[in-house]
Amino acid sequence: MMSTEFLRRILRLAGPWWNSERKWQVRGMTLLLLLLTVAQVGITVWGNYWNRELFDALEQRSVPGVLLQVGVFALILLVSIGVTAVHLLVKRRLQLGWRTWLTDRLIGRWMEDGRHYRLQFSAGQHDNPDQRIAEDIRIATESAIALGHTLVFSLLSLGLFIDILWNVSGTMRVPGTSLQVPGYMVPLAFLYAGLGTLFGWALGRPLVRTSNALQSAEADFRFGLSRMREDSEAIALLHGEPRERGKAMRRFERVMHDWDRQSLAYLGIASFSTAYGGLLPVFPMLVAAPQYILGVMSLGALMQAAQAFQRLTSSLSWPVDNIGGIAMCRTSAERVLSLYEDMQRLDAARQAQAEPRISLQAAADGQLVFEELCIAEPSGTLLLENFSSTIAAGERVLVRGDPTVTASLFKVLAGMWPWGSGRVLLPRGETILFLPQQPFLPEGTLRAALCYPQAPEAFSDAAVRAALECAGSGWLAPRLDTIDNWDQVLPLRARQRLGIVRALLQRPRWLCMEEATDALDPAGERLIFAMLRRELPGTTLLTIGVHPELEALHERQITLNRIAASTRPQDAPAAH
Numbered sequence: 001m002m003s004t005e006f007l008r009r010i011l012r013l014a015g016p017w018w019n020s021e022r023k024w025q026v027r028g029m030t031l032l033l034l035l036l037t038v039a040q041v042g043i044t045v046w047g048n049y050w051n052r053e054l055f056d057a058l059e060q061r062s063v064p065g066v067l068l069q070v071g072v073f074a075l076i077l078l079v080s081i082g083v084t085a086v087h088l089l090v091k092r093r094l095q096l097g098w099r100t101w102l103t104d105r106l107i108g109r110w111m112e113d114g115r116h117y118r119l120q121f122s123a124g125q126h127d128n129p130d131q132r133i134a135e136d137i138r139i140a141t142e143s144a145i146a147l148g149h150t151l152v153f154s155l156l157s158l159g160l161f162i163d164i165l166w167n168v169s170g171t172m173r174v175p176g177t178s179l180q181v182p183g184y185m186v187p188l189a190f191l192y193a194g195l196g197t198l199f200g201w202a203l204g205r206p207l208v209r210t211s212n213a214l215q216s217a218e219a220d221f222r223f224g225l226s227r228m229r230e231d232s233e234a235i236a237l238l239h240g241e242p243r244e245r246g247k248a249m250r251r252f253e254r255v256m257h258d259w260d261r262q263s264l265a266y267l268g269i270a271s272f273s274t275a276y277g278g279l280l281p282v283f284p285m286l287v288a289a290p291q292y293i294l295g296v297m298s299l300g301a302l303m304q305a306a307q308a309f310q311r312l313t314s315s316l317s318w319p320v321d322n323i324g325g326i327a328m329c330r331t332s333a334e335r336v337l338s339l340y341e342d343m344q345r346l347d348a349a350r351q352a353q354a355e356p357r358i359s360l361q362a363a364a365d366g367q368l369v370f371e372e373l374c375i376a377e378p379s380g381t382l383l384l385e386n387f388s389s390t391i392a393a394g395e396r397v398l399v400r401g402d403p404t405v406t407a408s409l410f411k412v413l414a415g416m417w418p419w420g421s422g423r424v425l426l427p428r429g430e431t432i433l434f435l436p437q438q439p440f441l442p443e444g445t446l447r448a449a450l451c452y453p454q455a456p457e458a459f460s461d462a463a464v465r466a467a468l469e470c471a472g473s474g475w476l477a478p479r480l481d482t483i484d485n486w487d488q489v490l491p492l493r494a495r496q497r498l499g500i501v502r503a504l505l506q507r508p509r510w511l512c513m514e515e516a517t518d519a520l521d522p523a524g525e526r527l528i529f530a531m532l533r534r535e536l537p538g539t540t541l542l543t544i545g546v547h548p549e550l551e552a553l554h555e556r557q558i559t560l561n562r563i564a565a566s567t568r569p570q571d572a573p574a575a576h
Helices: 002-019 021-057 065-108 115-121 131-169 185-230 232-237 241-279 284-291 297-316 323-352 401-414 444-450 461-470 474-481 492-508 520-536 547-555
Strands: 172-174 180-182 359-363 367-376 380-391 396-403 422-427 433-435 512-515 540-544 556-561 566-569
Touching: 002 021, 002 323, 002 433, 021 065, 021 131, 021 297, 065 131, 065 323, 065 396, 115 323, 115 380, 115 474, 131 185, 131 284, 131 297, 131 323, 172 284, 185 232, 185 241, 232 396, 241 323, 284 297, 284 474, 284 520, 380 401, 380 540, 380 556, 401 433, 401 512, 401 556, 433 492, 444 461, 444 492, 444 566, 461 474, 461 492, 492 520, 512 556, 520 547
Parallel strands: 359 422, 396 540, 396 556, 433 512, 512 540
Antiparallel strands: 172 180, 367 380, 367 422, 556 566
C-alpha cells in the first residue's frame, strides 16, 4: 500500500515542514510525542507485570497482596490518565500544525500567478482542488500522524513483549520426542499474526480502490451541489430545477454505487477481524494451559503470558488493523499530491517554454504595444494571428470582433492566457485595472466588496459614497456596512455599476473593460462613459464590447477576427 515511490513523493511535499521556519517547535513537539509514546508502552509493560502479581496473589489467597495490587493499579491508572491526556493534546497540536502549514503552502501556490485559472486548462488529476485542500489535507495529516504513533507504539511493544513472552512461556517439550522448544509462544504469536496479516491484506486490497473511488464520487457530488447553489437564480429563471435535480441524483447514484462496493470490501475485513479478534484472547490461554496444569507455570504467569501474547500479536497485526486507515490516508494523500504535482508541471512547462508562449514585457515609453501577437487555445487551435498595434496613453479604444478572440485578448493582457506567441509590451510602472463582465463581489460587507482587493480602510467613507453616486448606485450607500452575498442579491446591471465604482476608487492609469457595461441600456452606457471621461481624465480606456453604440464613445476601433486582425482608426466623439 505504501510503496517507496509514494513515500518519496509525499516526503517531497510534506517533509519540509520539519525544516520550516518553526522547525525547532515542530521537532520539539515531535520528540515530545515520541517520548509520550514510549511512556505509553512502559505503562502497558508495567500493567503486564501487575497482572501477574495480582493473579499470583489471588492464587495464594493473600489479602495484603491483593490490597497492595489495588494500590499499584490506582497508581498505574493515574499515570496512564495523565500521559494519555498530554499525549492527546500534543498529537492534536501536531496534526493541526502540519495541516495549517500544508494548507498554507498549497493555497499559496494555487492562488499565485493565476495558477488556479490556468490549472483548469492543463491535463492531470486535479478536479475539485478546493475539496483536496479543505478535506484531503485534513484526512492525510491527521491519519498520517495517528498511524505513525500507532506504528511506533507497535514496534516498541513488539521488542519488549517478545522478551517478556519468551521468558514467561518457558520451554515446551514436543510430545513423543526429546525436542524442546524454548519460548515456544513467541513463534506461535508470529505464526498467528503472520497468517492474519496475509488474509487481511488479501481481503483489504479492494478497500484501497473502493475508498479512492468513493472519495472522488463524494467530491463530485459536493461540487455539483455548490454549483447549483451558486447558479440558483439562473436555474430558477429557466425553471431548470428538474434537470438539476436529475443531474444531482445521477452524481449521488455514483456515490451509492461506490458506497456499496466499499461496503462489500469492508464486509470481508469486518468478518475476518471479528474471527481474528475473537480468537485472540482464548488462543494463548489454551496454548499455555498444559504448562499451568503440569505446575510449571503459576496462574499469574499464565495470565501474564496470555496478555503478552495478545500484545505481541496486536503489534504484529498493525498492518491488518490499520488497513482502512492506511487506505484512507493514501487516497487523500494521492489527491493532494496530484494537485501539487500538476501545479509543479504547470510551472515547469511555463519555464521550459517547450511550446511557444506569449511574452509579457514592460514598455519603456508607457504605451501598450502588441507585436506579432498570435493567440491560441490550450489545445493549440489558432484564434488570432500576427496582430500588431500600439495604444498610446490617454487613448480610448474599442475592441470588437469574434467574442472568443476578444475575450482571449483580455486574458492575455491580464497575464492569464499564455497560449500563443508574440510579445505584449505593457506600460512600465503604471497600474492596469481589469473589469470583467461579471464583477467579483466577495461575500461580506458591501464596502469591503467595493474596495477589493484592498482593505476597506484604504478608502475614506466620503470617497466610497461619492463613487457610488457617480456610478448611479447611490441607493446602495445605506447598505455599505451590511453583510450579504452580493453576487446573489444584486442583478447584473447593479453589479456592473459596482465594478465601475471600484475603478473610480482605485483610479488606475489604464482601464481594461470586457463587456463591463453590456447589461446597461444605451443611455446608461453613455452616461457611464461620459462620467469616466470626467472623473478619470488621464486614464487610458480599452473596451471590449459588442454594442454598436460603443463606437461613438471611443476614439478608434480595433476589429479582431479569427486568424486575421485589422485596425481601423476612427475619429473620437466630442467629450461631454
